[in-house]
Amino acid sequence: MKIFLLILFFPFITFSQTIVENPDISAEFPEGNQKLITFLSENINYPEEAKKQQVQGKVYVSFIVEIDGSVSNVKVLRGVNAYLDREAVRVVSSFPNFNPATKDGKPVRTKMVLPILFKL
Numbered sequence: 001m002k003i004f005l006l007i008l009f010f011p012f013i014t015f016s017q018t019i020v021e022n023p024d025i026s027a028e029f030p031e032g033n034q035k036l037i038t039f040l041s042e043n044i045n046y047p048e049e050a051k052k053q054q055v056q057g058k059v060y061v062s063f064i065v066e067i068d069g070s071v072s073n074v075k076v077l078r079g080v081n082a083y084l085d086r087e088a089v090r091v092v093s094s095f096p097n098f099n100p101a102t103k104d105g106k107p108v109r110t111k112m113v114l115p116i117l118f119k120l
Contacts, residue, residue: 019064020108023101027065027110030096043091046118047083055081059088059116067107069097077113088116 029036057080064073074092079085092114101110 018109019111020101020103021111023103023108023110024105025102027069027101027112028099030099039095040091040116043094044087044116044118046120047087050081050083050087050118051120053081054120055084056119057081057084057117059084059118060113061088061092061116062111062113063092065098065100065110065112067100067109069100069107071095071098080118084118087118091116 029039059079060077062073062075062077063071066072071092074089076085076089079088100107102108
């Protein structure tokens with residue numbers, strides 16, 4: 001009986017874990033890209049140690065937008081230094097729920113990459 005249930009639910013679990021690379025409609029920050037830029041500018045705290053060392057640069061962060069719009073699996077793809085990388089991950093992890101991507105009219109998981117510029 002346990003094996004039957006596992007087989008019955010396995011395809012559903014696998015499908016819901018799939019990351020769709022080419023959705024019909026991409027995931028979007030609530031109210032669009034301009035609000036994303038505003039959110040970043042209002043919520044990024046330039047690390048003091050990075051200021052002292054005059055560290056600048058662009059941190060590339062990848063993350064998954066889940067079917068409910070939440071953000072998960074936040075990772076630095078290309079970093080600048082530990083202070084800026086940590087701040088980029090922190091602010092992306094604090095994003096509100098996105099409007100999820102859709103494929104064939106259904107919400108799907110999708111991966112996004114966001115460059116975050118740190119400039120003094």
